[in-house]
Amino acid sequence: MLFQDVISRWPMILNGVGLTIVLSFVAIGLGLVLATLMSALRSLAGSWAGYVVDAYVELMRNTPFLVQLFMIFFGLPQLGIRMNGLEASLLAMTLNLAAYATEIIRAGVDSIHKSQVEAGLALAMSRRQVFQYVILQPAFARVWPALSSQFVLMMLASSICSFVSVQELSGTAAIIEADTFRSFETYIVVTVIYLVLALSVKLALNWLGRRIFPQVSGLARVTEAHGEAA
Amino acid sequence: MPAVLIDDVYKRFGDLEVLKGVSLSVEPGQVVALIGRSGSGKSTLLRCINGLEAINAGRIEVAGHVVDQDPKKLRELRKDVGIVFQSYNLFPHLTVGQNIMLSPRITQNVPTAQAESLAREVLAQVGLSEKFDSYPDNLSGGQQQRVAIARSLAMRPKVMLFDEVTSALDPELTGEVLLVMEKLAQAGMTMLLVTHEMAFARNVASTTIFMHQGKIWESGASKEVFANPQTPELRNFVSAGAK
Ligand SMILES: Nc1ncnc2c1ncn2[C@@H]1O[C@H](COP(=O)(O)OP(=O)(O)OP(=O)(O)O)[C@@H](O)[C@H]1O
Ligand SMILES: [Mg+2]
Numbered sequence: 001m002l003f004q005d006v007i008s009r010w011p012m013i014l015n016g017v018g019l020t021i022v023l024s025f026v027a028i029g030l031g032l033v034l035a036t037l038m039s040a041l042r043s044l045a046g047s048w049a050g051y052v053v054d055a056y057v058e059l060m061r062n063t064p065f066l067v068q069l070f071m072i073f074f075g076l077p078q079l080g081i082r083m084n085g086l087e088a089s090l091l092a093m094t095l096n097l098a099a100y101a102t103e104i105i106r107a108g109v110d111s112i113h114k115s116q117v118e119a120g121l122a123l124a125m126s127r128r129q130v131f132q133y134v135i136l137q138p139a140f141a142r143v144w145p146a147l148s149s150q151f152v153l154m155m156l157a158s159s160i161c162s163f164v165s166v167q168e169l170s171g172t173a174a175i176i177e178a179d180t181f182r183s184f185e186t187y188i189v190v191t192v193i194y195l196v197l198a199l200s201v202k203l204a205l206n207w208l209g210r211r212i213f214p215q216v217s218g219l220a221r222v223t224e225a226h227g228e229a230a
Numbered sequence: 231m232p233a234v235l236i237d238d239v240y241k242r243f244g245d246l247e248v249l250k251g252v253s254l255s256v257e258p259g260q261v262v263a264l265i266g267r268s269g270s271g272k273s274t275l276l277r278c279i280n281g282l283e284a285i286n287a288g289r290i291e292v293a294g295h296v297v298d299q300d301p302k303k304l305r306e307l308r309k310d311v312g313i314v315f316q317s318y319n320l321f322p323h324l325t326v327g328q329n330i331m332l333s334p335r336i337t338q339n340v341p342t343a344q345a346e347s348l349a350r351e352v353l354a355q356v357g358l359s360e361k362f363d364s365y366p367d368n369l370s371g372g373q374q375q376r377v378a379i380a381r382s383l384a385m386r387p388k389v390m391l392f393d394e395v396t397s398a399l400d401p402e403l404t405g406e407v408l409l410v411m412e413k414l415a416q417a418g419m420t421m422l423l424v425t426h427e428m429a430f431a432r433n434v435a436s437t438t439i440f441m442h443q444g445k446i447w448e449s450g451a452s453k454e455v456f457a458n459p460q461t462p463e464l465r466n467f468v469s470a471g472a473k
Binding site: 115116118119120121122123124125126127129133134137138141213 | 280282301305306308309312313315317319320321322323332333336337338381382385
């Protein structure tokens with residue numbers, strides 16, 4: 001096996017890794033904000049807003065990411081909205097992640113005992129304040145592991161963006177492979193890089209979760225106690 | 231003017247009629263105990279007073295507010311009417327201090343520094359000054375309940391409602407919570423409390439109300455109610471040791 005041809009193109013590979021990371025982080029950040037807003041809408045606005053959010057979530061979760069990406073890249077220009085591959089990828093990833101994250105956050109919100117909401121209301125808070133100050137953080141803490149996996153999945157799925165000629169890691173790999181004809185070596189290197197990336201992100205998110213939600217174990221116990229008392 | 235005025239209130243859950251024409255009044259500074267069997271509607275009555283449940287008929291006035299389901303009016307009312315629940319309901323992601331400061335800060339716009347001194351003051355009142363930075367999960371049930379009381383007091387309420395606040399506690403922790411409530415009563419707080427602690431009702435509440443099947447079955451001066459129950463239902467209830 002000749003890894004040399006592949007390894008010697010490390011600046012290109014590094015670029016690809018960089019783009020994968022940037023794409024993923026931006027999409028995760030924006031997607032999470034969007035998901036939080038949609039969850040708030042589901043909980044606070046009238047039922048029609050809830051239906052709209054639900055419909056959106058179902059649409060995104062029941063169609064392939066590749067098709068969503070093509071819809072945005074090839075479909076939207078028909079409506080006069082033109083984007084380059086990178087913009088289309090960012091939008092597709094953000095919208096896709098937002099849908100999955102909304103569904104996950106919903107489970108977190110639903111897991112918060114009704115007595116917590118009543119305690120907030122009884123302290124003269126509005127429903128929005130209860131959502132913001134009482135529900136949101138424990139809900140996030142509860143589902144942080146599930147959100148973390150979804151973030152990793154999204155990062156891996158960003159490889160699909162190579163289909164709209166974004167030269168993130170997989171796109172770069174395709175180019176190197178075409179140049180060197182060393183498919184096996186190329187994809188071994190890429191596989192290892194994805195693996196290291198995914199595991200690092202996972203560890204970092206675990207660490208972050210423990211930092212932001214220091215009393216997670218306590219949260220679980222408190223919910224149980226409430227369940228019994230109610 | 232009474233601090234709490236309940237006039238011919240009816241409340242149904244679906245087909246189940248839980249309150250069937252309840253009327254009572256509580257004067258400022260008065261402590262009133264609500265007793266009665268499980269399911270007699272005590273909690274429901276308390277929850278109607280601060281609008282956590284909407285009534286079907288009748289009228290409730292509390293601390294100068296008419297209970298109305300309009301959200302804005304409800305929030306104004308709830309600033310003046312505190313409630314403490316059986317299950318404490320502290321916010322697990324916030325420290326004791328943050329639990330207490332949250333609502334004054336966001337609903338009354340109390341500046342942070344002032345909210346903190348307020349929190350320390352009410353914590354001292356319930357004897358837990360040293361727990362300011364603890365998380366609820368690290369406190370005993372009795373301590374959590376005292377924090378819940380402090381959290382309500384930080385709103386500077388005019389009326390306090392208590393719903394079986396010691397029922398989830400081990401007997402040895404019940405006393406510390408009752409003591410806090412007794413001090414509050416002595417300090418002149420208007421209190422309406424649902425309790426299974428008959429000794430507490432007899433000694434601390436000036437008036438005791440016995441609820442039965444969604445109605446006020448019997449009421450009067452606490453000493454009288456316990457010494458001379460007039461109805462067989464109350465006689466049974468009192469002699470059964472009240473559980
Ligand atoms: N949200 C609700 N939906 C339907 N039924 C309810 C609801 N809340 C209470 N009930 C019913 O109303 C009746 C009175 O309940 P309530 O909690 O007021 O009784 P209680 O006197 O406080 O009893 P306990 O001593 O057990 O706390 C019960 O039969 C109860 O099952
Ligand atoms: Mg009850």
